[in-house]
Amino acid sequence: EVQLLESGGGLVQPGGSLRLSCAASRFTFSSYAMTWVRQAPGKGLEWVSGISGGGGSSYYADSVKGRFTISRDNSKNTLFLQMNSLRAEDTAVYYCAKQANWGWPDYFDNWGQGTLVTVSS
Amino acid sequence: EIVLTQSPGTLPLSPGERATLSCRASQSVSSSYLAWYQQKPGQAPRLLIYGASSRATGIPDRFSGSGSGTDFTLTISRLEPEDFAVYYCQQYGSSPITFGQGTRLEIK
Numbered sequence: 001e002v003q004l005l006e007s008g009g010g011l012v013q014p015g016g017s018l019r020l021s022c023a024a025s026r027f028t029f030s031s032y033a034m035t036w037v038r039q040a041p042g043k044g045l046e047w048v049s050g051i052s053g054g055g056g057s058s059y060y061a062d063s064v065k066g067r068f069t070i071s072r073d074n075s076k077n078t079l080f081l082q083m084n085s086l087r088a089e090d091t092a093v094y095y096c097a098k099q100a101n102w103g104w105p106d107y108f109d110n111w112g113q114g115t116l117v118t119v120s121s
Numbered sequence: 122e123i124v125l126t127q128s129p130g131t132l133p134l135s136p137g138e139r140a141t142l143s144c145r146a147s148q149s150v151s152s153s154y155l156a157w158y159q160q161k162p163g164q165a166p167r168l169l170i171y172g173a174s175s176r177a178t179g180i181p182d183r184f185s186g187s188g189s190g191t192d193f194t195l196t197i198s199r200l201e202p203e204d205f206a207v208y209y210c211q212q213y214g215s216s217p218i219t220f221g222q223g224t225r226l227e228i229k
Binding site: 035 | 154156158160164165166167168171177209211213214215216217218219220221222223
């Protein structure tokens with residue numbers, strides 16, 4: 001069974017930075033595109049960023065472009081999201097999700113349990 | 122960007138009844154690249170349907186998806202107590218990926 005375990009969330013001040021990680025196991029990590037989806041408290045799902053299986057292509061929502069950077073380390077089966085210049089509206093649970101296929105875009109067949117990011121002074 | 126509008130926002134039904142959830146796109150979804158997810162409180166979303174009508178692994182056959190172009194439907198034939206949750210549609214036919222705002226299925 002696919003496992004995705006996020007970490008790195010927490011409380012950060014506006015303008016600050018945070019780096020999220022997602023440790024993946026029980027599947028061939030490098031064969032699949034990966035993505036981050038967030039959910040603000042009491043709100044719906046918002047796609048944030050995605051990256052191809054090899055890491056050569058990355059994609060961002062307009063709301064985070066220029067502030068967030070997605071990356072992956074296929075040797076360590078880990079996905080990352082570097083978040084800079086954080087704003088109050090970035091407060092959310094951040095989910096790591098595995099895409100069903102190599103290509104982009106695609107649907108998400110496995111999700112982690114999420115990590116909460118709170119941006120507040 | 123394709124905007125997905127789900128209706129109704131809340132759907133009160135009783136166990137054993139049939140549920141019909143709608144997802145309408147602002148423009149045609151390429152190749153019926155539409156998925157449905159279920160989310161229960163405090164849990165991550167779970168994939169139910171992809172390609173508009175294909176059930177994901179392990180999903181009971183009371184869940185079915187249909188539609189094409191701009192109009193899609195998720196149907197739950199006979200509601201079980203564990204089906205009361207929030208349901209989201211997602212299009213992946215074009216970038217950026219977008220989700221609908223969700224339909225809350227609640228016990229009447």
